[in-house]
Amino acid sequence: MHAVLGDFVVDCVQNSIEAGAKLIKVDVRQEGERIKISIEDDGCGMSRDEQERALDPFFTNGKKHIHRRVGLGLPFLKQAVDLAGGEFSLVSEKGRGTVLSFGFDLGGMDSPPQGRLAEAFLQALLFGGEHELTIHRRLCRGGREDEYRISRGELREALGDLDRAESLKLAGEFLANQEDSLEA
Amino acid sequence: MAKMTLEDLRKLRETKKSDLERRSLEGKDIEIIIGMGTCGIAAGAKVSLEAFLSAIDAAGLKNVTVKQTGCMGLCYVEPTAEIRVPGMPDTIYGKVDADTAREIVETHLVKKKLVENHIFDRPAADVIRN
Numbered sequence: 335m336h337a338v339l340g341d342f343v344v345d346c347v348q349n350s351i352e353a354g355a356k357l358i359k360v361d362v363r364q365e366g367e368r369i370k371i372s373i374e375d376d377g378c379g380m381s382r383d384e385q386e387r388a389l390d391p392f393f394t395n396g397k398k399h400i401h402r403r404v405g406l407g408l409p410f411l412k413q414a415v416d417l418a419g420g421e422f423s424l425v426s427e428k429g430r431g432t433v434l435s436f437g438f439d440l441g442g443m444d445s446p447p448q449g450r451l452a453e454a455f456l457q458a459l460l461f462g463g464e465h466e467l468t469i470h471r472r473l474c475r476g477g478r479e480d481e482y483r484i485s486r487g488e489l490r491e492a493l494g495d496l497d498r499a500e501s502l503k504l505a506g507e508f509l510a511n512q513e514d515s516l517e518a
Numbered sequence: 519m520a521k522m523t524l525e526d527l528r529k530l531r532e533t534k535k536s537d538l539e540r541r542s543l544e545g546k547d548i549e550i551i552i553g554m555g556t557c558g559i560a561a562g563a564k565v566s567l568e569a570f571l572s573a574i575d576a577a578g579l580k581n582v583t584v585k586q587t588g589c590m591g592l593c594y595v596e597p598t599a600e601i602r603v604p605g606m607p608d609t610i611y612g613k614v615d616a617d618t619a620r621e622i623v624e625t626h627l628v629k630k631k632l633v634e635n636h637i638f639d640r641p642a643a644d645v646i647r648n
Contacts, residue, residue, distance in 0.1 A: 337559065337560060341556070341559055344554075453564050453568075457554060457564065457567075457586065460554075460584070460585065460586045461586070462585065482521075488524055489527075492524050492527045492528045492531060493527065493528075493531050494531070495583075497583045497584060497585055498582070498583055498584075499550070499570070499571055499574040499575070499579070499582040499583065499584050500531075500534055500574070500575065500580065500582075501531070502571055502584055503571040503572070503574070503575050504527060504530055504531055504534065506568070506571065507522075507530075508522055508527050511521065511522040512521065512522070515520075515521035515522075
C-alpha cells in the first residue's frame, strides 16, 4: 500500500502522536544498501496482547475512523518487511512508550523504494500538536559517517508556526538541503 | 553543496518575512487542508503539497496555513484539498494535481473565484469529529 519507506515513517509518527507521545524520536541510519529506521515514543504504550492485535489487519481501536473495521498501518509494514526479508521489531510497555524498528536491504527487488526522505520528514512535521519530534539521519559510506539532527522545536524556533505556508516551504528547503549535503 | 545551518534558516526567514509584509490578505487566515492519507499520497498528494507551497510563495501570500488530514472519504478523486477562505464557502477540491493546486492558489485564493470542475462533496461522516 505504501509507496516508499518514508510513508511508513509518517504513518508511525502519526501512531505515536495518537498514542499521546510528548517526545518522538526518528532515527534513520543507512549503511551501504542497508537502511534501519526506528521510531521511539513516550506515548501510552501497548500491553503484550495489544501489540499482537496491532499486527492484525482486522483489528482497530476504532478511534480514528469509527466505522472502519480494519487497521492496516503496522500490518502492511510487517508484510512489506516479511516479503523483502527485512527486520522488524516492536517493543512496547504499557504506560511508558513504544520503540518500533524496521530495516530493509535497499537493493532488494522486493524492498520498497527509499523515496525522498526530506518529503517524509516534512510531512511528519506537518502534524499538529505540542509534541517534540527529533530526526536523526545518518549515512555511512566507506568507513565515514555523515549525519544531521533536527527537531521540530528548533524549526519552530527558527521559523515560527510550522503550519504557515511560508515556514513550511523553508522547512522543506532546509530538509532537502540536509539530505543533499549527506549525498554530496 | 553547502550545508545549511539553523542560523542560515533564521536569516532566510527574516528576508522572506520582509518580502511578505508587502502584501496582506485582510489579516485573516486562509486554510488549506490536504488529504494525505494512503489514498491521497498514492494519488500524488505530496506533489500537490509542494505545488501549493511554491504557488503560495510565488503569489506572495501571507496568513496561509497548510495542514494535513487523513482520508476524507473521497478516495476516487484524490488528491483532495479543502480550502477555507474568509468570506467564501469552504470548498473541497478533488483531483488536485500540481497544475490544479497552482490554479487554486491563483483563482480561489487570489482572485476569490471558485475553480470549476474540481469541486467535490463534504467529507464522509466517519471522518468528521464529533
